[in-house]
Amino acid sequence: MNRLILVDENDMPTGTAEKMEAHEKALLHRAFSVFIFNSKGEMLLQQRALKKYHSGGLWTNACCSHPYEGEDTKAAAEKRLQEEMGFTLPLNKAFEFVYTAPFDNGLTEYEYDHAFIATYDGSIVPDGDEVMDFCYMTMDAIKQSIQSHPHKYTEWFKIAFPKLENYLAGTSSNTL
Numbered sequence: 001m002n003r004l005i006l007v008d009e010n011d012m013p014t015g016t017a018e019k020m021e022a023h024e025k026a027l028l029h030r031a032f033s034v035f036i037f038n039s040k041g042e043m044l045l046q047q048r049a050l051k052k053y054h055s056g057g058l059w060t061n062a063c064c065s066h067p068y069e070g071e072d073t074k075a076a077a078e079k080r081l082q083e084e085m086g087f088t089l090p091l092n093k094a095f096e097f098v099y100t101a102p103f104d105n106g107l108t109e110y111e112y113d114h115a116f117i118a119t120y121d122g123s124i125v126p127d128g129d130e131v132m133d134f135c136y137m138t139m140d141a142i143k144q145s146i147q148s149h150p151h152k153y154t155e156w157f158k159i160a161f162p163k164l165e166n167y168l169a170g171t172s173s174n175t176l
Helices: 019-024 073-085 139-148 155-169
Strands: 003-007 013-018 029-037 043-048 059-061 063-065 092-102 108-119 131-137
Touching: 003 019, 013 019, 019 108, 029 059, 029 073, 029 155, 043 073, 043 139, 059 063, 059 155, 063 073, 073 108, 073 131, 092 155, 108 155, 131 139, 139 155
Parallel strands: 029 108
Antiparallel strands: 003 013, 003 029, 029 043, 029 063, 043 059, 043 131, 092 108
């Protein structure tokens, strides 16, 4: 069985746990979030499938998940992007953050999240078990939508979005 990597606040491994156990007990674990932009600077968003164990039907970044024990975080992110959205490409590390988000179903995300970024203009063939819909939106349109309709977005995306804005403000578009 694949086990999540438990970490401390410095992302140093402290052990492993089964996925549901980590979320039921709010154990800090390693995760990743992938942000994909097209050449026009629009961000790829996905609407999570309704049957996901939490946050089903909500909009979020291109993909996110967890590396498993013994798995490199960047390699896991690239693999998961292929699994969820049907394409892969080299990702660039952008930033890291820790967040906690409790859910109505009793689960809690407590993650040390590694954010990756890349530019992609090719075809997208999402896995219907993971993704209900997808679209590209400008950063300004996303920001306005989060402000006016926060209930339509995942908790981690609302936390990560301003960090992504800060990251992008400090880099040139050529670094994507």
